[in-house]
Amino acid sequence: MALLVQRKPLSWLEKTYLPQILGGMRITLKHLFAPKVTLQYPEERPVLPENYRGVPTLVKDPNGREKCVSCQLCEFVCPPKAIRIWPGEIPENAETAHVEKAPDDFEIDMLRCIYCGLCQEVCPEEAIFLQDIFSVTGYSRDEFKFRKNKLYELGGTLPDKHYKWDKKKEAAFRGNEH
Amino acid sequence: MDFTSFLIILAQALAVVVVLMTFCAYAVLAERKVSAWIQGRVGPNRTTLPVIGSIPVIGTFLTRLGIFQPVADGLKFLFKEDVTPAHVNRPYYILAPALALVPALVTVTVVPFGQYITEAGEMVPLVLADLDIGILFILAVSSLGVYGIVLAGWASNSKYPFLGGIRATAQMISYELAMGLSLLPVFMWINAPGTDAALNLTAVVQGQQGWWLVLWQPLSAFIFLVALFAETNRLPFDMPEAETELVGGFHTEYSSFKFGLFFVAEYAHIVIGSAVFTVLFLGGWHPLPGVPLQLEGILGAISSVGIFTTKVALLVFLFIWVRWTLPRFRYDQVMRMGWKVLLPLAIGNLIFYALAIAAFDSLK
Numbered sequence: 001m002a003l004l005v006q007r008k009p010l011s012w013l014e015k016t017y018l019p020q021i022l023g024g025m026r027i028t029l030k031h032l033f034a035p036k037v038t039l040q041y042p043e044e045r046p047v048l049p050e051n052y053r054g055v056p057t058l059v060k061d062p063n064g065r066e067k068c069v070s071c072q073l074c075e076f077v078c079p080p081k082a083i084r085i086w087p088g089e090i091p092e093n094a095e096t097a098h099v100e101k102a103p104d105d106f107e108i109d110m111l112r113c114i115y116c117g118l119c120q121e122v123c124p125e126e127a128i129f130l131q132d133i134f135s136v137t138g139y140s141r142d143e144f145k146f147r148k149n150k151l152y153e154l155g156g157t158l159p160d161k162h163y164k165w166d167k168k169k170e171a172a173f174r175g176n177e178h
Numbered sequence: 179m180d181f182t183s184f185l186i187i188l189a190q191a192l193a194v195v196v197v198l199m200t201f202c203a204y205a206v207l208a209e210r211k212v213s214a215w216i217q218g219r220v221g222p223n224r225t226t227l228p229v230i231g232s233i234p235v236i237g238t239f240l241t242r243l244g245i246f247q248p249v250a251d252g253l254k255f256l257f258k259e260d261v262t263p264a265h266v267n268r269p270y271y272i273l274a275p276a277l278a279l280v281p282a283l284v285t286v287t288v289v290p291f292g293q294y295i296t297e298a299g300e301m302v303p304l305v306l307a308d309l310d311i312g313i314l315f316i317l318a319v320s321s322l323g324v325y326g327i328v329l330a331g332w333a334s335n336s337k338y339p340f341l342g343g344i345r346a347t348a349q350m351i352s353y354e355l356a357m358g359l360s361l362l363p364v365f366m367w368i369n370a371p372g373t374d375a376a377l378n379l380t381a382v383v384q385g386q387q388g389w390w391l392v393l394w395q396p397l398s399a400f401i402f403l404v405a406l407f408a409e410t411n412r413l414p415f416d417m418p419e420a421e422t423e424l425v426g427g428f429h430t431e432y433s434s435f436k437f438g439l440f441f442v443a444e445y446a447h448i449v450i451g452s453a454v455f456t457v458l459f460l461g462g463w464h465p466l467p468g469v470p471l472q473l474e475g476i477l478g479a480i481s482s483v484g485i486f487t488t489k490v491a492l493l494v495f496l497f498i499w500v501r502w503t504l505p506r507f508r509y510d511q512v513m514r515m516g517w518k519v520l521l522p523l524a525i526g527n528l529i530f531y532a533l534a535i536a537a538f539d540s541l542k
Contacts (some may be wrong), residue, residue: 021504028216028503038220
C-alpha cells in the first residue's frame with residue numbers, strides 16, 4: 001500500500017536553519033563526551049565468532065600425530081589452486097606406520113587463498129581447519145607460501161572425537177572381525 | 179630607528195609568529211581529536227617522543243592526548259615527495275601557497291592580544307603595531323588571502339582546482355560585503371558622538387569594559403561570525419575545497435610542503451578570525467561582561483594574554499564543532515544566503531543601530 005508522507009511547509013524559524021543547527025550541535029556535543037567505540041587493535045583483539053574462517057592451518061591430534069594423510073582432496077577442491085601437496089610414505093619403523101600416508105611437504109599460497117573453507121569441508125581426516133588467525137603479513141611473496149612446518153605451528157593441536165587410526169590399529173590387532 | 183630597537187621589534191614579531199604557528203599546529207590536532215570524539219573514535223594517540231613519552235604517567239597521558247602528533251605531521255609535510263605536475267603554470271603555482279599564508283601572518287600584527295598597565299595607571303596594549311586604522315587593515319589584508327586560493331586554482335591548470343578557484347572568488351565577494359557591513363555598527367558604537375576612538379582595535383576592547391558588544395549587538399556578531407566561517411572556507415561554507423565534489427578543490431595539484439602551507443594558512447585564518455571576533459565582540463582580554471581587567475604590572479599582562487588566548491581557543495573549538503556537525507551548503511544556497519539573506523540583514527542592522535545611536539544622542 002502506498003504511503004503518503006505529508007510534508008509540512010517549513011515554519012519561519014525553521015527556514016533560518018538555526019534551530020536545526022543548534023539541535024545538531026547539541027547532538028554532536030553529546031557524542032563528544034560519550035564513551036568511544038574504538039578497539040585499540042594490537043593491544044585489544046576483536047572477539048571472533050566460533051565459526052570464523054581465518055587462515056587455513058594443519059592440526060595434529062592429541063597424540064601428536066599429524067592428521068593429514070595427503071589424500072590431496074583439498075588440493076583438488078581448492079578453487080584458486082592455492083594448495084600443493086607432495087605425498088610421502090611413512091617409514092616402516094615409525095609408531096604411526098599403520099596410517100596410510102603423510103605429506104612430505106604441504107604448501108598453501110596465502111596470496112592465492114580465498115578463505116572459502118572448502119578444504120576444511122572436504123577433508124575426510126579433519127586435518128585442515130580455518131582457525132582464528134586473520135592478520136597475514138610478509139615482506140616477500142615467498143613469505144606468503146606457508147609450508148608444512150609453519151602450517152602445523154599455526155594449527156597446533158585440536159581435540160579429536162574419533163581417533164580413527166587408533167581404532168583401525170586395534171581392529172587390525174583383533175583380526176578385523178567383521 | 180637604531181639597530182637595537184630594530185632587533186627588539188624583530189624578536190617580538192618572531193615571538194608572535196611562533197606562538198601563532200604553534201596555535202595553528204595544535205588547532206590541527208584539536209580538529210583531529212574533536213572530530214574523533216564527536217564520531218565516537220579516539221583520534222591520534224600513538225605518536226610519541228623518545229624521552230618525554232617514556233615518563234611514567236604524564237608521558238603516557240600526553241601521548242594518548244596526541245600532544246606530539248603535530249611534530250610528526252609537520253615532518254611529514256617536509257619530507258614527502260613534492261610533485262609539480264607538468265601542466266601547471268610554474269611561477270604562479272609556486273607563488274600561490276605563500277600568497278595564501280602571508281596575509282594571515284600579516285594581519286596578526288594589528289590584533290591586540292593583551293594589555294600592560296604601568297604603575298602610573300597607564301594602559302599599554304600588547305600589539306605589534308597599534309594602527310589607528312586597525313580594522314581597515316585587517317579587512318584589506320585578510321581578503322588578500324583569497325588571491326592565494328584563486329591563483330592556486332588557476333595556475334594548477336586542471337578542472338577541479340579551477341572550479342574551486344571560481345567558487346572561492348564568488349564566495350569571498352559575497353561574504354566580504356556582509357562582513358564589512360556587520361562591522362560598521364560596532365565602530366559607530368565605539369565612535370558614538372562625544373567619544374574619540376577612530377578605527378583602532380584597542381579602543382574597541384577598551385570600549386567593552388562594561389557589557390561586551392556581543393550582548394549589545396548580537397545580530398552584528400552573528401552576521402560577522404557567519405561571514406567569518408565563509409571567509410575562512412570552513413564547513414558549512416567550504417565551497418573552494420569541497421572534497422566530496424572537487425577532489426581537493428584548489429589544492430588538488432599540490433603536495434608536500436606547498437600543500438602544508440595551504441593547510442597552515444587555513445588554520446592561521448581561523449585563529450586570526452577568532453582573535454578578531456574576540457577583540458570586536460567578546461571583550462578582548464576582559465574576563466567577564468561588566469568585569470574589566472584592571473590588574474597592574476606583569477601579572478596583569480600575563481593574565482590578559484591568558485584570558486585572550488582562552489577565548490580564542492574556545493572560538494576555534496566552536497569552528498571545529500560546527501564543522502563536524504553541519505553538512506556543506508550547496509553552491510547556489512551559499513550564494514543565495516550571502517546576497518539575499520545576510521546582506522539585507524546587515525544593511526538593516528546598520529540602519530537600526532545608526533538610528534538607535536542618533537536617537538540616544540538626541541535624548542541626551
